[in-house]
Amino acid sequence: SPSDPDLVERARAAKERLGDKVFVLGHHYQRDEVIQFADVTGDSFKLARDAAARPDAEYIVFCGVHFMAESADILTTDDQKVVLPDLAAGCSMADMATAEQVAECWDVLTEAGIAEQVVPVSYMNSSADIKAFTGKHGGTICTSSNAKRALEWAFEQGEKILFLPDQHLGRNTAVRDMGFSLDDCVVYNPHKPGGGLTAEQLRDAKMILWRGHCSVHGRFSLESVEDVRARIPGVNVLVHPECKHEVVAAADHVGSTEHIIQTLEAAPAGSKWAIGTELNLVRRLANRFAAEDKEIVFLDKTVCFCSTMNRIDLPHLVWTLESLADGKLVNRIEVDRETEQFAKLALERMLALP
Ligand code: CIZ
Ligand code: SF4
Numbered sequence: 001s002p003s004d005p006d007l008v009e010r011a012r013a014a015k016e017r018l019g020d021k022v023f024v025l026g027h028h029y030q031r032d033e034v035i036q037f038a039d040v041t042g043d044s045f046k047l048a049r050d051a052a053a054r055p056d057a058e059y060i061v062f063c064g065v066h067f068m069a070e071s072a073d074i075l076t077t078d079d080q081k082v083v084l085p086d087l088a089a090g091c092s093m094a095d096m097a098t099a100e101q102v103a104e105c106w107d108v109l110t111e112a113g114i115a116e117q118v119v120p121v122s123y124m125n126s127s128a129d130i131k132a133f134t135g136k137h138g139g140t141i142c143t144s145s146n147a148k149r150a151l152e153w154a155f156e157q158g159e160k161i162l163f164l165p166d167q168h169l170g171r172n173t174a175v176r177d178m179g180f181s182l183d184d185c186v187v188y189n190p191h192k193p194g195g196g197l198t199a200e201q202l203r204d205a206k207m208i209l210w211r212g213h214c215s216v217h218g219r220f221s222l223e224s225v226e227d228v229r230a231r232i233p234g235v236n237v238l239v240h241p242e243c244k245h246e247v248v249a250a251a252d253h254v255g256s257t258e259h260i261i262q263t264l265e266a267a268p269a270g271s272k273w274a275i276g277t278e279l280n281l282v283r284r285l286a287n288r289f290a291a292e293d294k295e296i297v298f299l300d301k302t303v304c305f306c307s308t309m310n311r312i313d314l315p316h317l318v319w320t321l322e323s324l325a326d327g328k329l330v331n332r333i334e335v336d337r338e339t340e341q342f343a344k345l346a347l348e349r350m351l352a353l354p
Pocket of ligand 2: 029065090091092093094125214215216217278306307308309
């Protein structure tokens with residue numbers, strides 16, 4: 001249990017035995033019981049960069065999900081070992097685009113005669129395989145903070161974008177931030193022959209959105225925005241761009257987790273906020289800012305925690321740290337050399353974005 005003093009003490013002692021050899025990364029969506037042992041917190045991209053900035057740390061313990069540990073492995077040195085405390089901590093969104101499906105999609109685009117015009121842009125929340133596909137085909141990675149710049153860059157390289165795997169981030173960025181219409185976007189369904197699209201639809205589209213979504217953010221609804229406005233007069237609705245387009249369109253503010261935190265830090269005392277992102281983060285922010293008289297509520301009480309983020313709990317962290325302290329390397333996440341090379345190319349294009 002989170003307050004189990006024995007587990008807290010064991011985690012502390014194991015971390016002390018490891019000293020500078022270990023660097024613990026805690027994603028914003030992690031449980032409090034885990035976050036208390038994080039050397040740094042952040043979103044997936046910030047954490048991967050934080051890990052790269054600590055080449056002396058032999059073990060990077062990534063308290064987050066699988067694709068994040070892969071990205072950290074790609075950006076750190078070969079000597080550094082990235083460890084995921086529970087190998088079952090995947091991401092349902094990342095799992096919605098497999099290497100096979102994406103290769104098949106590229107065949108469909110080739111048959112429609114448009115592959116040469118298409119530049120892939122993949123969200124950070126994707127497997128290393130998808131990042132490698134992106135790098136191989138001249139594309140870039142993006143985060144929810146730089147998606148607009150990534151799309152602008154991609155439209156300088158080609159005429160169309162294949163956006164993977166989160167249809168909502170792709171659509172929200174194109175329509176809300178760049179002035180495209182909903183009709184400029186089509187959705188490629190990997191479970192249907194030809195993606196469920198005609199060659200003509202593909203040729204007419206500017207944005208080809210992969211049919212993926214986040215199982216947490218995708219559940220916030222327009223109704224939840226209307227309900228909270230009725231319940232809390234004067235409330236500011238602030239949501240993550242992984243939410244559906246109609247939710248983002250109805251919100252007052254939209255942004256990444258880092259943006260959400262900065263917005264709340266800058267908010268005046270007495271202001272009221274309804275936040276549409278993962279519950280662990282919203283609860284932590286509500287507690288943190290209660291003392292400053294900022295009222296923060298979760299946008300929709302029927303939406304649950306990210307179940308895979310929550311797989312990393314204190315018992316898994318204790319087991320991981322104690323194993324490493326005993327000289328036993330467990331749960332290493334290692335991306336193979338070829339995948340790493342092309343994935344890194346795509347990540348470096350993102351780092352070079354203006
Ligand atoms: O939804 C997620 O998992 C996010 C926002 C991840 C990240 O840190 O980019
Ligand atoms: Fe994946 Fe959504 Fe969970 Fe993030 S919150 S790890 S995108 S399922």
